[in-house]
Amino acid sequence: MQEAMISKAKQLLADGTVTRVIGWKKGEFAYDITPAIFESSEEIDRDFVYDDFTSTNVSKYLVKESKKEGKILAFLKPCDTYSLNQLTKEHRVDRDNIYVVGIPSDGKLDIEKIKAKGITGITGVERDGETLKISTVYGDETMSVADVMSNKCISCKSKKHVTYDELIGEDGEVITSDRFDMVEKLENMTSEERYNFWRGELSKCIRCNACRNVCPACTCENCVFNNPDSGVENKAAADSFEENMFHIIRAFHVAGRCTDCGECSRVCPQNIPLHLLNRKFIKDINSLYGEYQAGADTTTKAPLNDYTTEDCEASIVHERGVE
Amino acid sequence: MLKISVEKIDELFKAIAEKQTLYIPTDREDGASEYKKYEDGMKLSGNLNTLRSAKDFFFPQTENLADFKMEGKKIEVIDIREEAEDFVVFGVRACDARSFTILDKVFLSDPVDSYYKNRRDHGTIVTMACTKPAETCFCQTFGIDPTEPEGDVACWSDGESIFFKANTEKGQAFVDSVSGLLEDGDTTKLDETKAKTKEIMGKLPLANLSTEAFGGDKLMEHFKSEKWAELSESCLGCGTCTFVCPTCQCYDIKDFNTGNGIKRFRCWDSCMYSDFTKMAHGNIRNSQLERFRQRFMHKLVYFPSNNNGEFGCVGCGRCMSKCPISMNIVKVMKALEVK
Numbered sequence: 001m002q003e004a005m006i007s008k009a010k011q012l013l014a015d016g017t018v019t020r021v022i023g024w025k026k027g028e029f030a031y032d033i034t035p036a037i038f039e040s041s042e043e044i045d046r047d048f049v050y051d052d053f054t055s056t057n058v059s060k061y062l063v064k065e066s067k068k069e070g071k072i073l074a075f076l077k078p079c080d081t082y083s084l085n086q087l088t089k090e091h092r093v094d095r096d097n098i099y100v101v102g103i104p105s106d107g108k109l110d111i112e113k114i115k116a117k118g119i120t121g122i123t124g125v126e127r128d129g130e131t132l133k134i135s136t137v138y139g140d141e142t143m144s145v146a147d148v149m150s151n152k153c154i155s156c157k158s159k160k161h162v163t164y165d166e167l168i169g170e171d172g173e174v175i176t177s178d179r180f181d182m183v184e185k186l187e188n189m190t191s192e193e194r195y196n197f198w199r200g201e202l203s204k205c206i207r208c209n210a211c212r213n214v215c216p217a218c219t220c221e222n223c224v225f226n227n228p229d230s231g232v233e234n235k236a237a238a239d240s241f242e243e244n245m246f247h248i249i250r251a252f253h254v255a256g257r258c259t260d261c262g263e264c265s266r267v268c269p270q271n272i273p274l275h276l277l278n279r280k281f282i283k284d285i286n287s288l289y290g291e292y293q294a295g296a297d298t299t300t301k302a303p304l305n306d307y308t309t310e311d312c313e314a315s316i317v318h319e320r321g322v323e
Numbered sequence: 324m325l326k327i328s329v330e331k332i333d334e335l336f337k338a339i340a341e342k343q344t345l346y347i348p349t350d351r352e353d354g355a356s357e358y359k360k361y362e363d364g365m366k367l368s369g370n371l372n373t374l375r376s377a378k379d380f381f382f383p384q385t386e387n388l389a390d391f392k393m394e395g396k397k398i399e400v401i402d403i404r405e406e407a408e409d410f411v412v413f414g415v416r417a418c419d420a421r422s423f424t425i426l427d428k429v430f431l432s433d434p435v436d437s438y439y440k441n442r443r444d445h446g447t448i449v450t451m452a453c454t455k456p457a458e459t460c461f462c463q464t465f466g467i468d469p470t471e472p473e474g475d476v477a478c479w480s481d482g483e484s485i486f487f488k489a490n491t492e493k494g495q496a497f498v499d500s501v502s503g504l505l506e507d508g509d510t511t512k513l514d515e516t517k518a519k520t521k522e523i524m525g526k527l528p529l530a531n532l533s534t535e536a537f538g539g540d541k542l543m544e545h546f547k548s549e550k551w552a553e554l555s556e557s558c559l560g561c562g563t564c565t566f567v568c569p570t571c572q573c574y575d576i577k578d579f580n581t582g583n584g585i586k587r588f589r590c591w592d593s594c595m596y597s598d599f600t601k602m603a604h605g606n607i608r609n610s611q612l613e614r615f616r617q618r619f620m621h622k623l624v625y626f627p628s629n630n631n632g633e634f635g636c637v638g639c640g641r642c643m644s645k646c647p648i649s650m651n652i653v654k655v656m657k658a659l660e661v662k
Contacts, residue, residue, distance in 0.1 A: 029458055032649035035557040116354040120457040137526045210561035210647050226597055236385040236590035267647035269563050271353045
């Protein structure tokens, strides 16, 4: 796949279709891939990579990049195309200035899961079908690919590209996943159990803002939590209430717009399963307003932005009851 | 050398915890480890290092500095400082131990930061030599030997026993306080363990990373480098690198209105944040490029310039594992050292 992408990128640069390419750049090790912008064939030949660790969703970078002079080629995985569509719908990107080449993804790996098996001193990772061969300074290791698949790929919702100008390979289908299982488990807890679960998770937060900054739905130019004039700006949570509310408010803010790309949880240095807050909203929207997938297209109105007489009444909250 | 059998470590922890508060690195449910206050039954983590660094003990993420109460036009300033209690931090790695030397240069030089000093005076650092360094380790680049850690007391494990050596007066007092549990032991196996670790250090992918191209005298050539644009272009501007870093020491001081008074607090700041160094006249670093450059220039040029050549990084590798987009000081150093 990497070779096909490299030759496509070089061709589109050469024929003038695009002036830049956004993709991924090799790192120091086998897994530390950085999103990068390439402007020449030489740079692409030297650094371009697409492999098991290119999990970053590059869509959000297009907010800035699509406003620059010249068209940019973006290689997007199926999940990334939902983010781009949502950004297009919200007029955050200039879609006409982006040339999307859809690329398949058979799941990305999570280096943290590999390291959690006690593997360290990693000098190389090689995938052979469903087996992963890892070389380390302490000797070689093998493991099953499924064991170290990233969480966002385990609960993959779609192999289909919802926007593209060109595809490499065959397009896939929207798939059913078990992504709401954990949400259901949380719903079935008593309110005290659920409170303890979330306090346990959210108390780990160090307010690095990685979840917000990586989120393709968080594109405010000046976030309320950064703005000293807002009155709620804070670099550190004053108490547990603020610690909770930062994440809950953020989840409310992206409700109906979050495509469930999973980046928030992937980047969290404290491994907080933030995506579960968003999935709760997605699940509720599905059940209260009918099935809806943010980013599936660029035209339909989102349930929370659209009033219909069939909408559930506000009393639904009361009907659901509180313990 | 004085030692205790690995099986008796819980007894040692109990004995220490009876006298003062003890913190040890322990595993969380998600597999990451963090320092926690020791309680009976708590197990020492087998991980190489904690997710957050040990700087939190002396320079916490947030702390209250003073309270203000207003009655009419009268403002009462309440000094809330209290003498810290004595505590022991066990299992600090050589990289984090060195970070205290770096933080000391900032907080203990004139004017002395009394909040920091208070904790520093009451804390005893017990370090633990590394035996299984990771690919992200590059402490040796900064002259740190992970098999000979600093700290008030240095410890080594050969798999069977843990050996103790006091380096300071405070450390000697600590060793004396638990000497009933320690016995004299032979270090033959320990010497082999150390040699093996040193051999691994030489094989690590970053073993040859050099600081030669950096230092206080390399100011303008790096500041004006054209490479910052490319290096910083995918930076998300989050604070992960600065918050997991054992040496990042920038902070912000703010007043919090509690409704019936003011709490003046300080919290970690991050040069990656858009309002970093925002002042009354505006912001001197308006782009992510400038803020990103600040972080690495601080560690590789400004800090050594102000501190007799000492770099502001200890090579713990946390930023390498935690950056959401895998950009880090090693990539910056490798890019800048190429002319």
